[in-house]
Amino acid sequence: MLEGLRMFGEAIVMFMKPKIIFDVFWATQLGIIVGMLPGLTATMGVALMTTLTFKMASSNAILILICMYIGAIYGGSRSAILLNIPGTPANAATAVDGYPLARQGKAGQAIGIATTGSFLGSIIGMILLAFFTPLIGNFALKFQSYEYFWLAIFGIVISGNLTAPKDPLKGWISGFLGLFVAMIGMEGIHAYIRFSFGSVKMSGGIALIPAMVGAFGFAEIIMVMKYTKLEVIKAKVGRVIPRLSDIKRYWVTIIRSGIIGTFIGAVPGVGEDIAAWVSYDFARNSSKEKEKFGKGSVEGLIAAETGNNACVAGAMIPVLSLAIPGSAPAAVLLAAMFIHGVRPGPLIMMEFPEFVFQVVAMVMLATFAMFVLGLSLVKALVRILLIPRQKLMPVVFVLCVIGSYAIQGRYFDVGVMIFFGILGYLMREMEYPVAPMVLGIILGNILDKNLRRALILSNGSLIPFFTRPISLVIFILTVITICSKMKWFRFLMGKFKQLMAKA
Amino acid sequence: MEEAKMPKADFVSAIVLILFGSAVVYLSAKMPTFREMGANPYSAPGIVPGFIGATIILMSIIMLVRSIIKRGHRLGITGSSIKEFFKSPSTKRMFITIALSLIYGVGLLGKIPYLLSTFLYVLVFVFVFEYRRGESFFKQYKTPMFAFVQAILTSGVIAAIFRYAFLVNLP
Numbered sequence: 292m293l294e295g296l297r298m299f300g301e302a303i304v305m306f307m308k309p310k311i312i313f314d315v316f317w318a319t320q321l322g323i324i325v326g327m328l329p330g331l332t333a334t335m336g337v338a339l340m341t342t343l344t345f346k347m348a349s350s351n352a353i354l355i356l357i358c359m360y361i362g363a364i365y366g367g368s369r370s371a372i373l374l375n376i377p378g379t380p381a382n383a384a385t386a387v388d389g390y391p392l393a394r395q396g397k398a399g400q401a402i403g404i405a406t407t408g409s410f411l412g413s414i415i416g417m418i419l420l421a422f423f424t425p426l427i428g429n430f431a432l433k434f435q436s437y438e439y440f441w442l443a444i445f446g447i448v449i450s451g452n453l454t455a456p457k458d459p460l461k462g463w464i465s466g467f468l469g470l471f472v473a474m475i476g477m478e479g480i481h482a483y484i485r486f487s488f489g490s491v492k493m494s495g496g497i498a499l500i501p502a503m504v505g506a507f508g509f510a511e512i513i514m515v516m517k518y519t520k521l522e523v524i525k526a527k528v529g530r531v532i533p534r535l536s537d538i539k540r541y542w543v544t545i546i547r548s549g550i551i552g553t554f555i556g557a558v559p560g561v562g563e564d565i566a567a568w569v570s571y572d573f574a575r576n577s578s579k580e581k582e583k584f585g586k587g588s589v590e591g592l593i594a595a596e597t598g599n600n601a602c603v604a605g606a607m608i609p610v611l612s613l614a615i616p617g618s619a620p621a622a623v624l625l626a627a628m629f630i631h632g633v634r635p636g637p638l639i640m641m642e643f644p645e646f647v648f649q650v651v652a653m654v655m656l657a658t659f660a661m662f663v664l665g666l667s668l669v670k671a672l673v674r675i676l677l678i679p680r681q682k683l684m685p686v687v688f689v690l691c692v693i694g695s696y697a698i699q700g701r702y703f704d705v706g707v708m709i710f711f712g713i714l715g716y717l718m719r720e721m722e723y724p725v726a727p728m729v730l731g732i733i734l735g736n737i738l739d740k741n742l743r744r745a746l747i748l749s750n751g752s753l754i755p756f757f758t759r760p761i762s763l764v765i766f767i768l769t770v771i772t773i774c775s776k777m778k779w780f781r782f783l784m785g786k787f788k789q790l791m792a793k794a
Numbered sequence: 795m796e797e798a799k800m801p802k803a804d805f806v807s808a809i810v811l812i813l814f815g816s817a818v819v820y821l822s823a824k825m826p827t828f829r830e831m832g833a834n835p836y837s838a839p840g841i842v843p844g845f846i847g848a849t850i851i852l853m854s855i856i857m858l859v860r861s862i863i864k865r866g867h868r869l870g871i872t873g874s875s876i877k878e879f880f881k882s883p884s885t886k887r888m889f890i891t892i893a894l895s896l897i898y899g900v901g902l903l904g905k906i907p908y909l910l911s912t913f914l915y916v917l918v919f920v921f922v923f924e925y926r927r928g929e930s931f932f933k934q935y936k937t938p939m940f941a942f943v944q945a946i947l948t949s950g951v952i953a954a955i956f957r958y959a960f961l962v963n964l965p
Binding site: 342343346460461463464467468470471474478480481483485486509512513516517518679681682684685686688689690692693696697700702705706708709712713716720721722723738739742743746747750751 | 800803804807811818821825826828833834835836837838839840841842843845846847849850853854856857884885887888890891892895896898899900903904912915916919920923924944948949952956961962963964965
C-alpha cells in the first residue's frame with residue numbers, strides 16, 4: 292500500500308512539468324470538443340490521437356490519450372444537455388434529465404452538476420483503479436491457458452449481453468465475428484497464414500486501429516449524414532459553478548454511481564454508456580423523488596455523469612491487469628500501450644509496477660483539467676455545436692483516413708477502415724452492436740493461443756476446462772450470463788425467489 | 795431500421811452468417827495440421843477458426859428459426875418497395891456519403907497529391923450536401939464559395955499539422 296503511494300507520488304512529481312501540464316490541458320480540451328460534437332466519439336478521438344502521438348515518449352503519449360478519453364466522455368454531456376443529442380453514446384442517460392433542465396432555463400446549473408458529477412466519478416474510479424489493479428494483477432498470475440480461454444469467451448458473452456440488451460444473440464454473433472477477424476493473417480504457433488487468400492497485405496492481419504476508426508468513426512459519419520438534420524436549440528446557459536448543497540444532498544447517489552460505474556467499466560468490453568444507464572437506473576429506483584426522473588432531475592443527471600466518468604478509470608483496470616479492454620476507447624488505449632512498448636497484463640505488477648501508478652496519476656491530472664476546463668469557456672464552446680454536420684463530417688472523414696494511414700503508412704489500412712465503416716453501419720442498422728466485435732478482434736489472439744495451448748497440455752481432453760477451480764468459476768459465470776437472458780431461466784429464478792421468501 | 799422490418803433483416807443476416815460460418819469451417823478444415831512434421835495435432839491452425847465458424851453457424855441457425863417464427867421469411871420485396879427505398883432522401887444521403895468517401899479513400903488517395911485529393915473531397919462533399927436543387931445558382935453563390943474556403947483550410951491545416959507538428963508521412 293505504502294509502496295503504491297510512493298510510486299503514485301513519484302509519478303505526480305514526474306508529471307509536474309510546464310510542458311506536460313500544457314499537454315494535459317490541450318488534450319483534455321480537445322477531448323471535450325471531440326466529445327461534445329455529435330458524430331465524434333471518445334473511441335475515435337483516442338484512436339486518432341494514437342496516430343498523432345506515436346512518435347512521442349510513451350508516458351507523454353499515454354497521458355495525452357487518457358486526457359482525450361476523460362475529456363471526451365465528459366464533453367458529450369454538453370451536447371446532451373444543450374441539444375438533447377448525446378455527444379458520445381456514454382451521455383445518452385445524461386440527456387434524459389440534462390435537456391429538461393436546460394429547457395427550464397437551468398442549462399448552466401445542469402452543466403455545473405454534470406461537470407462535478409464527472410469529476411467525482413473520475414476520482415472514485417481513480418481510487419478503485421489504484422486499489423484493484425494490483426490485486427487483480429496478482430490474482431491473474433494464477434491464470435493458465437484454460438482460464439484465459441474462458442475469460443475471452445466470458446468477455447464476448449457479457450459484452451454482447453450488455454451492449455445488445457434487446458437481443459444478446461446479436462451481441463454474441465458480433466463478438467464471434469470479431470474473433471474471426473483476429474484469425475486473419477499469420478498465426479503464432481506454426482506461422483501459417485490464415486484467410487489471406489493470397490494477399491500479402493492481409494497476411495499481416497487486420498490492424499485494430501483502422502478497424503476501430505472505421506467501425507466507430509466512418510459508420511457514425513454515414514449514420515449522421517443519413518438521418519434527419521440536427522435541430523440546434525438555443526438554450527440560455529447562466530450560472531455554471533455548482534452549488535455545494537446539490538452535491539451534499541446527493542452524496543450517496545454520487546458514491547453509489549461511482550462504484551457502479553467503475554465495476555461496469557472493469558467488465559470486459561462494456562463501456563460508459565451501459566455504466567451511465569445502470570447508475571441512472573439504480574438512482575431512480577432508490578430515489579425519494581422518482582417522479583422527477585426524466586423531467587429534469589438533478590439526481591438523475593448526477594448519477595449518469597458520475598457513472599460514465601467512473602467507468603473510464605474502471606475500464607483501465609482490466610487493461611492494466613489482464614491486457615483485456617474494459618471499453619471500446621480502452622481497447623484503443625491498450626493498442627496504444629503496445630505500440631509504445633508497454634506490456635500490460637498480469638506480469639505488469641512484477642515487471643513495471645510504476646506504470647500502474649503513473650496511469651493513476653494521469654487519470655488524476657486529466658480529471659482536474661476536465662473540472663477546470665469544464666467550468667470555464669462554456670459559452671464560447673457552445674458555438675462549436677452550431678457547426679452544420681455537412682461541414683464537419685468531411686473533416687472527420689479526412690481525419691479517419693489519415694488516422695488509419697499514419698501508423699503503418701499503408702493504403703491497405705485506409706481500405707480496412709472504409710470496409711469496417713460500411714460493415715459497422717450495416718450492423719448498426721440491423722441492431723448488431725459494434726463494441727463486441729472490436730473486443731473480439733482484441734481477444735481473438737488470446738483465445739487462439741490459449742485454446743490450442745490448453746488442448747496440447749491436456750492432450751485434447753476438455754476435462755481441465757471444467758475442473759480447475761478458477762476455470763470452473765468463469766465457466767459458470769459465462770453460463771449464468773447466457774442463461775440470464777432466457778425466459779425459462781428468469782421463470783425459474785422467479786420461482787426460486789418466491790420459495791426463498793416463503794422459507 | 796423500423797422494428798417491424800427487423801425479423802426480415804434478421805432472416806437475411808442469419809442466412810448470410812450461416813453461409814459465412816460454413817465457409818470459415820470449410821476453410822479451417824482444409825488447413826494443414828503439420829502432423830507430418832511431428833507437430834501436436836491440437837496445435838493445428840484450423841482448430842480455433844473452426845470453433846469460431848461452428849459457433850457462428852449455431853447462433854445464426856437460432857436467429858434464423860426465430861426470424862421464421864416472426865414471419866421474417868416473408869420478405870415482401872416488390873418493385874415499388876425497392877423504388878421507395880432508393881427514392882428516400884435518407885438512402886440517397888447514405889449512398890452519396892459512401893460513394894464520395896470511397897472515391898476519396900480508394901480512388902484518389904495515393905494517385906494524386908494528398909492536398910489536392912483532400913481539397914476536392916471536402917469541396918464536393920460540402921457543395922453536394924448544401925446545394926439546394928430547384929433554387930437558382932446565383933441565389934446561393936455563397937455555398938460554393940464557403941465550400942471552397944473550407945476545402946482549402948481543411949486540406950492545408952490538416953496536412954500542415956500532421957506533416958510538421960506530428961511528423962506523420964502524408965499519403
